[in-house]
Amino acid sequence: MTKGREYVAGVFEKVKANNAHEAEFLQAVEEVFESLVPVFDKYPKYIEENLLERLVEPERIISFRVPWVDDQGQVQVNRGYRVQFSSAIGPYKGGLRFHPSVNQSIIKFLGFEQIFKNSLTGQPIGGGKGGSNFDPKGKSDQEIMRFCQSFMTELSKHIGADTDVPAGDIGVGGREIGYLYGQYKRLRNEYTGVLTGKGLTYGGSLTRTEATGYGAVYFAEQMLKARGEDFAGKTAIVSGSGNVAIYATEKLHQLGAKVVAVSDSSGYIYDENGIDLDTLKQLKEVERARIVKYTEHHPSAVFTPAGGPSIWTIEADLAFPCATQNELNEEDAKTLAANGCIAVAEGANMPSTLEAIAVFHKEGISFGPAKAANAGGVAVSALEMAQNSQRTPWTFEEVDAKLYGIMKDIYENAAAAAQEFGQEGNLVLGANVAGFLKVAEAMSAQGVV
Numbered sequence: 001m002t003k004g005r006e007y008v009a010g011v012f013e014k015v016k017a018n019n020a021h022e023a024e025f026l027q028a029v030e031e032v033f034e035s036l037v038p039v040f041d042k043y044p045k046y047i048e049e050n051l052l053e054r055l056v057e058p059e060r061i062i063s064f065r066v067p068w069v070d071d072q073g074q075v076q077v078n079r080g081y082r083v084q085f086s087s088a089i090g091p092y093k094g095g096l097r098f099h100p101s102v103n104q105s106i107i108k109f110l111g112f113e114q115i116f117k118n119s120l121t122g123q124p125i126g127g128g129k130g131g132s133n134f135d136p137k138g139k140s141d142q143e144i145m146r147f148c149q150s151f152m153t154e155l156s157k158h159i160g161a162d163t164d165v166p167a168g169d170i171g172v173g174g175r176e177i178g179y180l181y182g183q184y185k186r187l188r189n190e191y192t193g194v195l196t197g198k199g200l201t202y203g204g205s206l207t208r209t210e211a212t213g214y215g216a217v218y219f220a221e222q223m224l225k226a227r228g229e230d231f232a233g234k235t236a237i238v239s240g241s242g243n244v245a246i247y248a249t250e251k252l253h254q255l256g257a258k259v260v261a262v263s264d265s266s267g268y269i270y271d272e273n274g275i276d277l278d279t280l281k282q283l284k285e286v287e288r289a290r291i292v293k294y295t296e297h298h299p300s301a302v303f304t305p306a307g308g309p310s311i312w313t314i315e316a317d318l319a320f321p322c323a324t325q326n327e328l329n330e331e332d333a334k335t336l337a338a339n340g341c342i343a344v345a346e347g348a349n350m351p352s353t354l355e356a357i358a359v360f361h362k363e364g365i366s367f368g369p370a371k372a373a374n375a376g377g378v379a380v381s382a383l384e385m386a387q388n389s390q391r392t393p394w395t396f397e398e399v400d401a402k403l404y405g406i407m408k409d410i411y412e413n414a415a416a417a418a419q420e421f422g423q424e425g426n427l428v429l430g431a432n433v434a435g436f437l438k439v440a441e442a443m444s445a446q447g448v449v
């Protein structure tokens with residue numbers, strides 16, 4: 001066993017013992033740790049500095065009560081979180097997720113991934129994440145507003161434009177960011193870029209809404225290019241129908257691919273003519289309707305309810321998991337491979353299980369891991385911070401061009417790191433290593449903190 005492997009295995013044992021019940025967090029850690037073995041072999045000084053054991057322990061976890069009053073006058077209580085994971089290379093940065101599945105394990109896995117993702121963007125942003133087990137589904141606008149105000153009343157004590165800058169994630173979009181921002185401003189009496197994903201009238205950036213989906217497609221474009229391919233005439237499955245899925249679909253259509261399926265938690269739609277984007281946007285962005293309603297507008301489309309065959313059983317050249325963690329397992333990966341899929345780019349965070357990733361690698365499917373492929377969202381968030389600081393908005397074209405350049409750089413850096421460490425084409429290893437090296441150097445320079 002090499003020195004690097006011995007060190008990484010020893011730290012992982014401790015992480016498992018200390019976080020035994022946090023399955024998602026351990027899954028995210030395991031994937032990163034495996035990639036870092038050759039890095040510790042090459043840089044023994046990081047072993048001496050016990051860098052990994054420090055990095056895997058969040059700098060701070062804040063957990064708080066969120067009381068609010070529903071439309072019936074009943075007092076409700078949810079749990080809020082903010083994990084400030086690493087400030088080695090910049091202020092904590094990462095989204096807020098409102099979903100009933102949220103717990104400390106989920107927020108920690110997301111925060112841990114965010115460290116590497118944010119580093120990969122090349123921008124000065126550390127890693128953080130937050131959220132609540134609050135379920136926005138079926139709530140009125142007034143209820144959402146009261147919840148957001150209560151959530152921010154506590155969160156405001158821990159964040160700031162130079163300290164920690166939250167944004168959206170599942171269940172937190174433009175409406176929620178607006179309510180959160182309004183409450184922050186009211187509490188602090190300051191107009192700063194403390195949140196990103198803001199509306200365009202109060203400091204938001206053009207292209208932020210599109211950024212994660214567009215970015216995942218720009219990343220996939222690089223993966224295809226390396227295989228001598230492009231999007232023209234290709235079919236694609238995009239799971240989810242939120243912000244990421246909608247704008248991945250939009251960009252895929254613009255670049256000549258045809259998205260034949262999208263989903264939500266109730267099931268998926270297959271439309272052999274290609275998903276109609278106007279209908280999808282109307283249903284999801286305006287009406288907040290269930291996806292089955294798509295068939296009312298397009299009777300030839302087929303709805304398959306959740307619990308039936310998965311969306312990954314559809315035959316397509318490309319797959320973009322853009323819904324949520326662990327939505328694509330080993331069986332699904334084998335089915336995609338058998339159906340001739342050539343590339344998978346993750347728009348969601350950790351949508352593929354470790355076993356599924358192993359299948360992609362074995363079958364020669366180009367695989368873009370979330371940290372790299374979905375970094376476009378947070379990258380444009382950092383551009384929003386820059387615009388807020390200089391108090392000048394940039395044009396759509398300007399931000400989109402920067403996003404494109406960032407995604408291309410991320411691909412090239414990840415591919416180069418994979419090659420340097422003897423695993424050409426393994427973008428999981430490449431992204432983890434490239435993201436880690438910058439953080440490690442910064443931590444090493446800053447001493448034992």
Ligand code: GLU
Pocket residue numbers: 093094095096165166167168169170196349374375377378379381
């Ligand atoms: N929630 C997004 C992510 O997973 C965006 C975070 C941000 O913009 O800060 O990267």
